[in-house]
Amino acid sequence: xxxxxxxxxxxxxxxxxxxxxxxxxxxxxxxxxxxxxxxxxxxxxxxxxxxxxxxxxxxxxxxxxxxxxxxxxxxxxxxxxxxxxxxxxxxxxxxxxxxxxxxxxxxxxxxxxxxxxxxxxxxxxxxxxxxxxxxxxxxxxxxxxxxxxxxxxxxxxxxxxxxxxxxxxxxxxxxxxxxxxxxxxxxxxxxxxxxxxxxxxxxxxxxxxxxxxxxxxxxxxxxxxxxxxxxxxxxxxxxxxxxxxxxxxxxxxxxxxxxxxx
Amino acid sequence: xxxxxxxxxxxxxxxxxxxxxxxxxxxxxxxxxxxxxxxxxxxxxxxxxxxxxxxxxxxxxxxxxxxxxxxxxxxxxxxxxxxxxxxxxxxxxxxxxxxxxxxxxxxxxxxxxxxxxxxxxxxxxxxxxxxxxxxxxxxxxxxxxxxxxxxxxxxxxxxxxxxxxxxxxxxxxxxxxxxxxxxxxxxxxxxxxxxxxxxxxxxxxxxxxxxxxxxxxxxxxxxxxxxxxxxxxxxxxxxxxxxxxxxxxxxxxxxxxxxxxxxxxxxxxxxxxxxxxxxxxxxxxxxxxxxxxxxxxxxxxxxxxxxxxxxxxxxxxxxxxxxxxxxxxxxxxxxxxxxxxxxxxxxxxx
Numbered sequence: 001x002x003x004x005x006x007x008x009x010x011x012x013x014x015x016x017x018x019x020x021x022x023x024x025x026x027x028x029x030x031x032x033x034x035x036x037x038x039x040x041x042x043x044x045x046x047x048x049x050x051x052x053x054x055x056x057x058x059x060x061x062x063x064x065x066x067x068x069x070x071x072x073x074x075x076x077x078x079x080x081x082x083x084x085x086x087x088x089x090x091x092x093x094x095x096x097x098x099x100x101x102x103x104x105x106x107x108x109x110x111x112x113x114x115x116x117x118x119x120x121x122x123x124x125x126x127x128x129x130x131x132x133x134x135x136x137x138x139x140x141x142x143x144x145x146x147x148x149x150x151x152x153x154x155x156x157x158x159x160x161x162x163x164x165x166x167x168x169x170x171x172x173x174x175x176x177x178x179x180x181x182x183x184x185x186x187x188x189x190x191x192x193x194x195x196x197x198x199x200x201x202x203x204x205x206x207x208x209x210x211x212x213x214x215x216x217x218x219x220x221x222x223x224x225x226x227x228x229x230x231x232x233x234x235x236x237x238x239x240x241x242x243x244x245x246x247x248x249x250x251x252x253x254x255x256x257x258x259x260x261x262x
Numbered sequence: 263x264x265x266x267x268x269x270x271x272x273x274x275x276x277x278x279x280x281x282x283x284x285x286x287x288x289x290x291x292x293x294x295x296x297x298x299x300x301x302x303x304x305x306x307x308x309x310x311x312x313x314x315x316x317x318x319x320x321x322x323x324x325x326x327x328x329x330x331x332x333x334x335x336x337x338x339x340x341x342x343x344x345x346x347x348x349x350x351x352x353x354x355x356x357x358x359x360x361x362x363x364x365x366x367x368x369x370x371x372x373x374x375x376x377x378x379x380x381x382x383x384x385x386x387x388x389x390x391x392x393x394x395x396x397x398x399x400x401x402x403x404x405x406x407x408x409x410x411x412x413x414x415x416x417x418x419x420x421x422x423x424x425x426x427x428x429x430x431x432x433x434x435x436x437x438x439x440x441x442x443x444x445x446x447x448x449x450x451x452x453x454x455x456x457x458x459x460x461x462x463x464x465x466x467x468x469x470x471x472x473x474x475x476x477x478x479x480x481x482x483x484x485x486x487x488x489x490x491x492x493x494x495x496x497x498x499x500x501x502x503x504x505x506x507x508x509x510x511x512x513x514x515x516x517x518x519x520x521x522x523x524x525x526x527x528x529x530x531x532x533x534x535x536x537x538x539x540x541x542x543x544x545x546x547x548x549x550x551x552x553x554x555x556x557x558x559x560x561x562x563x564x565x566x567x568x569x570x571x572x573x574x575x576x577x578x579x580x581x582x583x584x585x586x587x588x589x590x591x592x593x594x595x596x597x598x599x600x601x602x603x604x605x606x607x608x609x610x611x612x
Contacts, residue, residue, distance in 0.1 A: 077476055
């Protein structure tokens, strides 16, 4: 089976800052892949390279059998790449429902009735049904993150890119989110999920990638990757390796540092 | 108006989507009444008043077009006077070939829409300040190009032919009606554009261009359409200008003052709203009429008003109205109704 998404020797630098150094990896249709890494590792930039917000200096991005390296974000979205932004970017002066309509009409290419139904479906799936007519600017941070997810879903993607949608959520909310992602994946949508809240990732993903300094330092089965010394070193710092000996993933300091006050 | 209906599209048993929270029929009816009353003005007011209103029509048309560009598509043009001038000259050229200036106006406007296509190709890659300067340069280049033609009066221009034998009162009335028609058409075009599929894209681009792109919106195409529509609108206003002044003079029709006026009216009224340019034009015309005799003071007060509005009413005067009354004269949004009970939580919408 051919891969849904393929990155081949993708390199991106901003001056001396290396964002991606000769990255190659493939994601199959229906896969769920988690990405972890310290701040500044190039995680969000990797999403930019996949979604088209960033153009690589070298290498190729292939999606659904097509070379999409030169396609802009709108065209990649229409092919099936849906993404969320770590810092939510709602259409502030539009209602939640209108936000989703943009995605359903433009990203999924749906007309009137069908676009309304797709927007309503995205509202229901993300538990935002009661907020359809709320102007996006009135939403709190957590609701904005939820809107990001709903809008990406409304584009009816085959690949969903989630950028830290669990940060700041309580445990029951994380569980709820995990259920949403499971449901999305059950529909055959591939998911790549960047997250500091590792317990959310390990609940869903079958594969974990650790990114640091624009290169992969680990890739494989989640518990195995998190146990690798190289991963522990970049992700947690050398001194906490001993603290992690028990293997509890909850102790990741990065996860706590990321939690926003709510 | 066929648009003035509150169409309801059922999704399932539980969902209905209406095009507005308010009843759009009242908007259509109100707009129709205003246009009809304005159309009767030549019979009931002095020609001095209609002349001022023709000026207001020109400013309102220009402001609506500039609002579409700067307020929605993120295109801050300082060169719209290029289209004002082109529109005026196209009317002049057609009139010199024997066409009535009134009949020439729509042809000239469409012609300028065609000219807008290659001009867009020249400036489409530029953004923000670079786009502004490039459009200004283009407008200046178009003026210099047209001044090369001695048959069009070179640097001094020509009187507009085609009015010989017409009753002056009739000319005044026709000019007024043409101005009113152009403005009504421009406002209707903006409303239809923003209410449609493209309107949703433009509103999204206004709020967040990056997110709009990654939601599948083809921003470049939306911008091209806006640029062409604004070109047509500004050219039509230029045609009205030529007819109302009975002459075409290059430095007057290509004056950057036109862009200053449209930007002023839009910004003090409220950028990115359909209502803003209307309020802004009203304020601008009142200031102009009451202060015109004070020369320099007029400009100083105009500048002060712009500064005060920019500082204390960031969303323009219409923004102040909207915040307090939650009012939309031209509703373009979508309203989701769920089940039977969930009606209209008024407080939630802006």
